[in-house]
Amino acid sequence: MDIRNRVIAILAEQALLDPSDVHEDMTLKDLGIDSLGVVESIFAIEEAFDISVPFNANEPLKSDFDISSVGAIVAAVERLVAERAA
Amino acid sequence: MTRRVAITGAGTINPLGPDVPSTWAAMREGRTAIGPLEIRDADRLGIRIGAQVRDYDEAAHFSRSEAALMDRFAQFAVLAARQAVAAAGLAFEGELALRSGVVLGNSGGGLQTVDDSYRAVYAEGRNRVHPFTVPRLMANAGASHVSMALGLKGPAFTLSSACASSNHAMGLAFQMIRSGAATVMLTGGSEAMLCFGGIKAWEGLRVMSPTGCRPFCATRDGMVQGEGAAVFVFEDWDHAAARGADILAEVAGFAMTADAGDIVLPSAEGAERAMRGALADAGLAPGDIGYVNAHGTGTAANDRTEAAAIHAVFGSAADRLLVSSTKAMHGHLIGGTGAVELLACLLALREGIIAPTVGWRERDPDCALDIVPHEARQARIRACLSNAFAFGGLNAVLALKAA
Numbered sequence: 001m002d003i004r005n006r007v008i009a010i011l012a013e014q015a016l017l018d019p020s021d022v023h024e025d026m027t028l029k030d031l032g033i034d035s036l037g038v039v040e041s042i043f044a045i046e047e048a049f050d051i052s053v054p055f056n057a058n059e060p061l062k063s064d065f066d067i068s069s070v071g072a073i074v075a076a077v078e079r080l081v082a083e084r085a086a
Numbered sequence: 087m088t089r090r091v092a093i094t095g096a097g098t099i100n101p102l103g104p105d106v107p108s109t110w111a112a113m114r115e116g117r118t119a120i121g122p123l124e125i126r127d128a129d130r131l132g133i134r135i136g137a138q139v140r141d142y143d144e145a146a147h148f149s150r151s152e153a154a155l156m157d158r159f160a161q162f163a164v165l166a167a168r169q170a171v172a173a174a175g176l177a178f179e180g181e182l183a184l185r186s187g188v189v190l191g192n193s194g195g196g197l198q199t200v201d202d203s204y205r206a207v208y209a210e211g212r213n214r215v216h217p218f219t220v221p222r223l224m225a226n227a228g229a230s231h232v233s234m235a236l237g238l239k240g241p242a243f244t245l246s247s248a249c250a251s252s253n254h255a256m257g258l259a260f261q262m263i264r265s266g267a268a269t270v271m272l273t274g275g276s277e278a279m280l281c282f283g284g285i286k287a288w289e290g291l292r293v294m295s296p297t298g299c300r301p302f303c304a305t306r307d308g309m310v311q312g313e314g315a316a317v318f319v320f321e322d323w324d325h326a327a328a329r330g331a332d333i334l335a336e337v338a339g340f341a342m343t344a345d346a347g348d349i350v351l352p353s354a355e356g357a358e359r360a361m362r363g364a365l366a367d368a369g370l371a372p373g374d375i376g377y378v379n380a381h382g383t384g385t386a387a388n389d390r391t392e393a394a395a396i397h398a399v400f401g402s403a404a405d406r407l408l409v410s411s412t413k414a415m416h417g418h419l420i421g422g423t424g425a426v427e428l429l430a431c432l433l434a435l436r437e438g439i440i441a442p443t444v445g446w447r448e449r450d451p452d453c454a455l456d457i458v459p460h461e462a463r464q465a466r467i468r469a470c471l472s473n474a475f476a477f478g479g480l481n482a483v484l485a486l487k488a489a
Contacts, residue, residue, distance in 0.1 A: 036350060039292050052132075057292040058308045058386040 003049070003081060004074045010044045011070060024071030031070075038067060045073075051080040090323035091263045091337040092489070093432070095176070097169025099162050100314030100426045101137035101416050105169055109416075109426070110433050113441035114462050118415045120298060120310050127282045133294040136280050137312035137417030155218050156231060157196030162315035162422075163228035163276035164235050170272060171236055174319040174331060178237040178270075187240035187268050188232045189259050190317070191251025191275030193421030194284060196223035201281040228276045232317070240268050249381070250342075251275050252316075252424030253474035253482035257340035259320045260484070269322045274425030276315035285311065291350070293385050299418070301382035301411035301443050302389050302457045304450040309383045312417020316425035333489040335435045338469065339368025345479030351387055352475050357395035360481035364471060365399075368485035372403045375485075376467035377434045379427045380457075381475045382411020382443065383418055388475065393453040408465055410458040414445040424474040424482070434467045435488040 001009070005019070012019040015031040022031065028038060035057060042053050042065070053076075054064045065080075066072040098105065101119030102112035112119070119137040128134055144153045144161055153161070167188070171178075178186050199222040203215040221227060226244040233242040241262060245255045252275030259273035279285075288294050288311065295308030326333055341363025345356035365372065381392055389411075397404050412430045419426055430441040439462050446459040472484045 039290075042292075043290065055292055056296075056307055058295070058306065062307075 003078050006048055007045065007074045007077050008070065010048060011041055011073070014041045022070060024069065024074065026070050028067060045077055049077060049081050051077070051084055053080065089264050089266060091260050092321050092323045092326040092331070092333040093318050093335045093337060094321045094326050094331040094333055095170040095174030095319035096316065096334060096429065096432060097166040097173065098314065098316040098426060098429060099139060099165045100316065100419065101139055101312050106429065109429055112415060113412060113430055113433055114439055116415070116442045116444045116461055118444050119312070120417055123280065123285070125280055125282060131282065131285050132289050133285055133296055135296070135298065135310055137310060138280055139314050155221055157199045157222045157227060158278035159192060159194070159196060159276045160227040160231050162278060163190055163317065164231050166274065166276070166315040166317035167232040167236060167272050170317045170319050174321070176270065176319065182269060183237050183239045185240055185268055186238045186270040188229050188238050188242045188272040189255045190229045190232065190244050190273065191246070191253070191255035191421045191424065192225050192228055192244050192277060193246055193248050193251050194277060194279045195225035196227060197279050197284050198281045199223040201283040204283065232272055236272070238272065246421065247480045247482070248476035248478055249418070249420055249423060250474040250476035250480050250482040251421035253472065253484055254342060256318070256320070256424065256428065256484060257342060257482055260337045260340050263320055263322050269325050271320045272317055273320055274315065274317040274428070275422040277420045277422035278313045279420055280311060280313045295384060298445055299384040299414040300445040300447060301380065301384045301414055302393065302450060302453040302455065303446045304448040306384045306386065306389060309385055309418045312419045314416070314419055314426060315422050316429055318425070318428065334432050335489050336487040337484065338370065338487045339364045339366070339485035340483070341367055342480070342482045345481070347479050350477050352391045353479065354391045354394040354398065356479055356481050357392060357473070357475050358398045360483040361395065361399045361471060361473065364483040364485040368487070370469055370485060372400045374469045375471055376408060376465060377431070377440055377470040378407060378409045379430050379470065379472045380409050380411045381473045382413055384413060390452045392473065392475065393455055396455060404455060407456065408440050408458050408463065409455045410441055410443045412441045414443055424472060428472055428484070431470050431472050431486050434470055435486060438464055438466050440465050
């Protein structure tokens, strides 16, 4: 499974949805994932990809990790995985 | 006849100092104790700042056999209690010992003992831990050691409600004296969570600041943890007056509420009801209150919510109200925090000095209050509130009056 599908699977599990119902243009709010759900999803992403995600729940918009949409999260994870490999 | 409750002694060891005078001096000067964490395996932590009790030497205060039975949090509790009782000039003998007790707030128990023991069996592969691991880690150890050290034979227990533990404990002590269940209660709280496992757990929630504690500031980015203890002597007013005790302040009211909402996100409504309840219990109007020691953690959610609750309770009186969070100086002591913050209330009532909110940089329109930034301020305060709003939605507010 590629990064995109693995991230979508993690978010779908958090949202109690089928992965096929999760699309890149959706926001976490669209998925019904609240602030605690965000923190739990990021933990799952860190564990799945062995990366460290810079994210402070106090200022989510200022974090270096863009969570504005599913697609943004996929892109941010791809970048962190590439940086780890580099 | 309604009994009144006097505070006749105070003691502390916290990041600002090992006693009350040094803590008050730091609060007057607006000094912060937050700095780099010096703990084992700090290099594996994402959050590396905190407010530690530095240069602490247990051998200076306890014999080897005493220290072997006491986690850091319990040692802090005993040191603070000894100071408070010495200041109050009390000795617990005969009937008074039977009518005196201790109720302390604490959240993590002997977390350093837990951390060391898990490290030994899991990380180091050892098959035995220190024989006193259980009596060291139990959360009631602080209250028990205080009762033993001072001969308190009445009600004694530990109360746990996360960040509101100390305020709940002091509120219960107040109610027990007011109801006649006890004559003297030692009360406050103690915490020592600054160990690898303790910080690691908090890191996970992503509410800790990597940069510093800036309550009510637009640039705030989370809480910073501290450690330590403060303990007070709460005494039946008539008993205190009869022996000519120096009364530091009157505990006038207390209220506790539950948000019954979210396990971590606070509600303004729950906080508001707790403040209103404490005022009503004390027979005070919002306009009587000159100072509120805020919970003011420096998280995005708490400070915005607390400011909204203060505006709701105080209305137009909020314009004249002084509000500060001293956590930017001593850190968030979790289960011990309300106790150290009560020292700031005593400073306001006794000496008319409002401990400042240090670290503040930029106005947040969601926190439009006079938060006494940077420098202590002189003000005549007749009554104040001390707020504590815990994870789990548990709120506890104390109302104090000048003696």
